[in-house]
Amino acid sequence: MAVPTATGSIKKYRGKWNAEQAKHLLKRTMFGAKKEDITFFASKSLHKTIEALINTEEATPLPPLNVYNDTNYSDPEIALGQTWITATKQTGMEIGRRKNSYKSWWFNLMLNQNRTIREKMVLFWHNHFSTETNIVDNATSSYKHNVLLRQYALGNFKEMVKAITFDPCMLRYLNGNNNVKKAPDENYGRELQELFTVGKGPGSHYTEDDVKAAARVLTGYRTDAKSLPDIKGIFDPSRHDETDKKFSSFYNNTVIKGRRGKEGEQELDDLLNMIFANEEVSRFICRKLYRYFVYHLIDDNAEKNIIEPLAKTFRKNNYEIKPVLIQLLSSRHFFDKNNKGCIIKNPVDFTIGLCREFNVQFPKDDEYVDQYAFLLQLQQQAAQMQQNLGDPPNVAGWPAYYQQPQYDKIWISSDTLPKRNIFTDRMVNTGSARGTKKVIIDVVAFAQTLNNPSNPDDLINESVGLLYMMELPDKEKQYMKEGILLSGLQGMMSDHYWTDAWNKLSTKPDDNANKKDVTNKLKKLYQYLMNLPQYQLM
Amino acid sequence: MKRRSFIKNTLTGVVLPTFLNGISLKALAGTPLMSALSNYMNDDRVLVLIQLAGGNDGLNTVIPFDQYSLYNAARNNIALPEDKVLRLNGFNATALHPALAEMQQLFNNGKLGIVQAVSYPKPNFSHFRATDIWMTASDSDKVVNTGWAGRFLNQQFPNFPNNYPNAQMPDPLAIQVGSVVSSTFQGPAFTMGLAISNPSNFYNLIEGKVNVESNTRWGEQLDYLEEMSLKTDQYADVIKKAALKITKQSDKYPAAGKNPLADQLKIVARLIAGGLKTKVYMVNTGSFDTHAKQTDDADKTIGTHANLLKRVSEAVNAFMDDINYLQVGDRVMGMTFSEFGRRIKSNASGGTDHGAAAPVFYFGNKVKSAVIGNNPTIPTNVTVNDNVPMQHDFRSLYASVLQNWFHLQPADVQQVLNGTYPVLGMV
Secondary structure (H helix, E strand, C coil): CCCCCCCCCCCECCCCCCHHHHHHHHHHHCCCCCHHHHHHHHCCCHHHHHHHHHCCCCCCCCCCECCCCECCECCCCCCCCCECCCCCCCCHHHHHHHHHHHHHHHHHHHHCCCCCCHHHHHHHHHHHCCCCHHHHCCHHHHHHHHHHHHHHCCCEHHHHHHHHHHCHHHHHHCCHHHCECCECCCHHHHHHHHHHCCCCCCCCCCCHHHHHHHHHHCCCEEEECCCHHHCEEEECHHHCCCCCEECCHHHCCCEECCCCHHHHHHHHHHHHHHHHCCCHHHHHHHHHHHHHHCCCCCCHHHHHHHHHHHHHHHHHCCCEHHHHHHHHHCEHHHHCHHHCCCCECCHHHHHHHHHHHCCCCCCCHHHHHHHHHHHHHHHHHHHHCCCCCCCCCCCCCCHHHCCCCCHHHHHCCCCHHHHHHHHHHHHHHCCEEECCEEECCCHHHHHHCCCCCCCHHHHHHHHHHHHCCCCCCHHHHHHHHHHHHCCCCCCHHHHHHHHHHHHHHHHCCCCHHHHHHHHHHHHHHHHHHHHCHHHHEC | CCHHHHHHHHHCCCCCCHHHCCCCHHHHCCCHHHHHHHHHCCCCCEEEEEEECCCCCHHHCEEEHHHHHHHHHHCCCCCCCCCCCEEECCEEEEEECHHHHHHHHHHHCCCEEEEEEEECCCCCCCHHHHHHHHHHCCCCCCCCCCCHHHHHHHHHCCCCCCCCCCCCCCCCCEEEECCCCCHHHECCCCECEEEECCHHHHHHHHHCCCCCCCCCHHHHHHHHHHHHHHHHCCCHHHHHHHHHHCCCCCCCCCCCCCCHHHHHHHHHHHHHHCCCCCCEEEEEECCCCCCCCCCCCCCCCCCHHHHHHHHHHHHHHHHHHHHHHCCCHHHEEEEEECCCCECCCCCCCCCCCECCCEEEEEECCCCCCCEECCCCCCCCCCCCCCCCCCCEEHHHHHHHHHHHHCCCCHHHHHHHHCCCCCCCCCC
């Protein structure tokens, strides 16, 4: 079916700025749009909101902890509650446990994110510079890789690519460690071009010889693992191919002069200068940002009027990421009504967004064992829905971001959709339990945050308004009101029965039957709202 | 049905052939012997529950004709004229609201019965709480988390939804026509029911239509999501297949949209006749909360309450006609319920306030047509505090249905209802 185009241009959006627009921006740039965040930003301007989301300064997060000692196992080096990133040793016993700890830690950062785009960008870059903890098999370098993504998430893309080239996690994942002059390994040299920079767009024509030449430039980079906590990438001149490297006409027949000894390291700058001189880099990255933040399909209009000007901005600003994000996210195009609600949430967004929007309470930092365990449960839920954070399916990242023509529809299958529904049902009804602790949506507390929960219409309207990007037909709302909140009672005159029951929560807090009744009705309401397909969209 | 009740059910009338012992039901399923036994135990029997939400005014539904002057005095501003109420063959003391002409016919033809003054000790006057009590079959002062039909179905189909649907039970255990599955169907961990959110969704499903304006980007995504959700709904297909088997239904139904209850029951008839093995259906119709102006000022036989009753009468009649036309009438029993009745004395605004006991209608080819119980006694000098006292605990009705319609053993009935209640002569 033909979908309508979004005609809004790249020019700055100067239309209405209100809660509706803020919600759209926040659902796309953060994990879920919490009511308090929508209210906070709706009272500012678009300009101020974008500034706040993008120009964020966060302290480096505290590192992940040993939460995994149990009756059968104790980390020989790291005490319970201490960080393991300082550990000097790791065996198979530790790596698996630390990887889980790392995933919980990352989920926690997303769950408790500030008002910033950074966490969404870290996930963007994780999908872009894909690595898998299962293959890297070194929790310390996976952690360090994450720190690197965080550091450059809103920085300079070209510098980021250089840092990634030295990154021990990537050196291991794409076999840079094995790339030596006698038998070059082309893995990284290929993906650097195909997946990380110039891409495979219609204007990208690098050749197989370019892959080989790049691999030769990249000989000599390897992990220095003398000490686990200090693990880093280094340039080892003895492994480097010191001959000249010739590139194709796509790169203007550039010749990178072979350099000797330690100077060989400078060939990397020559290589990146050559690659980044090609406009395809800017187009490729801007298209990817567009698919992540706006819509999966880039039609002719978007290519010409959005991607081109964005790519120009990217180049003009020396591959600084922020100006591109600011231009895209403040554009008329981004706020075009056709671009609202048209993204299927990825599983990480689906699970974390739910917890954030409903303000689900997790154990606090001092209960780190329980906290990490619940976060790992959540992470595993997302993995069941086919997005295993830290372990994308391969170096290309998740197919939802590149696989034509399905794109984000790939997230939804006859296997994953029921899993999504079971997850939301459980979160609203029983929650997930661990010992005596429970992580569950508190439906009453959520309803209390609404403006007028005692009125059944307002309650439903505001809930729909917070959870969905689109309106529901009035008939549907009517069914919800009568079928759920009013136990089958119909007509305006019946509304007060809900109002009375709701108000009794505070006037007669000891009336347990009433409390239970109100709670059950709200559970049914939110379960129903999250079962409708609208909830899958953002 | 699980093995235990299969065996018990056969015990109610015949001596169990010993060779059945130890032979798995699964192996026998589908054999002629098995289907003969199934017929015997009426395994295909269906219950249809009609919820009259809001608290139906029982005294203006089933009129204590033998106390007409007291009735008239207690609620003069809404009392139905003595010469307009509908009389019941063989039960001169009791009459029906003039809007219930079709139900009068059903009664006189032996296909409908009335249980008088149904309630429970210490009645609750809150819609929500009282509805919950009826649905969970709890005591007035106890909060129960499961529905009575949910417990019944859980007992008969243990471990649902694990390993369901299966060859023995390929269909939903219970179906609710309405947005959300009622608490009546709540089992210990899962709901045993499936909701068909509204009639138009049902017709979209069987006609393969998707209910979205696709002219937007989100609409196109939504189309995909809805399509996928139909594919993954393990029951969408069996419902569609059952519905498509029926191409013609009774012409007694009012035009679509005129009578929402009839629209719902029409779907139920279609699914039953289409071959679903679903045991319990639930439909509902509302607005019985008639606090004000429940009758026309000049003509007490018309007005709000009359319209509500007319809707029920017309719908039940069309449904009965339809299931007989579709030749499944003998398998079906229906029953109305409302969370409470209303006060004996009417209020000054021409309505009635929340009350206690009220009559229940039950119907079907196989029911014993009768008025069970006596007319409520209308006090002289009635006050606002006077309520219709209970004659029958509502759980007696459930017990009667479970034991005499579904042939559960008394011990199983007791387990479902958490207690023992007298069985009434409804079937």
